[in-house]
Amino acid sequence: MAVLKLKRLISRRFTRTSSDIIFSPYYWNSIKGFSLKSSCEGGIHSPPPPPPPPLSTTPPPPAPTVISNPREGRNVQWVFLGCPGVGKGTYAARLSTLLAVPHISTGDLVRHELSSHGPLSSQLAEIVNQGKLISDEIIIDLLSKRLEAGEAKGETGFILDGFPRTIRQAEILEGVTDIDLVINLKLREEALLAKCLGRRICSECGGNYNVACIDIKGEDGSPQMYMPPLLPPPNCASKLITRSDDTEEVVKERLQVYNEMSRPVEEFYRRRGKLLEFDLPGGIPESWSKLLQALNLDDHDDKKSLAA
């Protein structure tokens, strides 16, 4: 199956609803808990967090089987979860090259929309620069346009980074397509803020670098962690920019928003047996090879060409 159009697939879930209706204000307002009015006026999607799952004696589902080969005539459909600064973009980009599937980052889609100075730009800039989440409606609209464009080019499969970020987004995605695997990247909390503050992007090629040198001493049974800076090549060095939302205040807010809105998404996939937890052991060389092992990709033919 070709890469799925989110609009069309959403309509498949709600069989009697056409995609035009789905993207009409009436449809969105009819979804329980979703208010188009509040999401468009304030631009901030902030429904109350879902109640904690009931206590159960049922054992947790087994670790997911990693399907790294194309199936049903399509490529993999994977999702990356993880706090701001954990490295979702870095590892998703590497895996997308390795598996020849598009890396679709909703954060990049938002930043692209911002830089286009279109009608949504000023509203989005305000939300992003406060560290809040864009409304589900806007983010799904951006994502479905990206998937449609990809489908037109013959893309099959994807690695999603930054979506879903709320239970509602996860429910919609789950209802419209079968996600094979969700990789939950985890990093010690002390490192996350430093990694966001050290992040630099080449304004010309878009390359991601990091000037932070993270060296956390091992204590209380936790091992030492060393992550050297990821410095740019000489031709990018003079073109580095910092994301406007990578300030200390905004990163702290984003971490809080993650805990409130996105942490429940981990549980959503854990319960479905799709969540692969991966604790990053250190910098890219060490982490990349361990991640490939966890994904059963350590024998992949192209692995060597991506050696860190």
Ligand SMILES: Nc1ncnc2c1ncn2[C@@H]1O[C@H](COP(=O)(O)OP(=O)(O)O)[C@@H](O)[C@H]1O
């Ligand atoms: N799925 C989403 N839902 C709502 N807002 C999103 C989503 N993806 C990205 N955004 C917006 O774009 C910003 C940047 O996203 P991203 O680059 O993924 O950041 P992070 O480094 O915090 O993971 C977010 O803080 C949020 O405002």
